[in-house]
Amino acid sequence: MKKILISTAMLATLALSGCTTTGDMNNNAGTAIGTANEIGMNVFKSAIDNQCRSQIEKQTAWRVASVAMTDTQQEAVKSNVCGCVSEQAPQQVTLVELGNAAIDSQYRTQLVTKVVAKSLQSCYTSFMK
Numbered sequence: 757m758k759k760i761l762i763s764t765a766m767l768a769t770l771a772l773s774g775c776t777t778t779g780d781m782n783n784n785a786g787t788a789i790g791t792a793n794e795i796g797m798n799v800f801k802s803a804i805d806n807q808c809r810s811q812i813e814k815q816t817a818w819r820v821a822s823v824a825m826t827d828t829q830q831e832a833v834k835s836n837v838c839g840c841v842s843e844q845a846p847q848q849v850t851l852v853e854l855g856n857a858a859i860d861s862q863y864r865t866q867l868v869t870k871v872v873a874k875s876l877q878s879c880y881t882s883f884m885k
Contacts, residue, residue, distance in 0.1 A: 800849075804845045807868045809838055
């Protein structure tokens with residue numbers, strides 16, 4: 757509970773600090789926050805992609821389908837499916853969840869697993885048709 761409260765306070769402080777500056781400083785603060793957000797999202801998407809690739813290999817449907825594919829074809833399907841999962845990830849998490857994931861590695865692992873589980877099957881099905 758304390759971690760959630762701390763991460764929420766940190767996010768609120770960052771958000772409000774952009775409001776307290778004026779003129780050119782406001783633009784720089786907005787750019788810094790935007791850049792930090794982009795870096796954080798890229799790290800999150802990378803974790804999603806890694807988890808997706810791990811999970812896809814555990815699925816029975818993948819094991820059956822991959823027998824008839826070359827290594828290049830398998831990599832292409834994994835890239836397409838996990839790219840889809842990574843693109844859906846930002847719509848499935850809140851800012852608070854991302855803040856918690858940034859400060860707690862155990863929470864981050866749970867969040868990544870949850871997001872991958874939600875979208876892996878739909879992305880896999882759409883690319884295997």
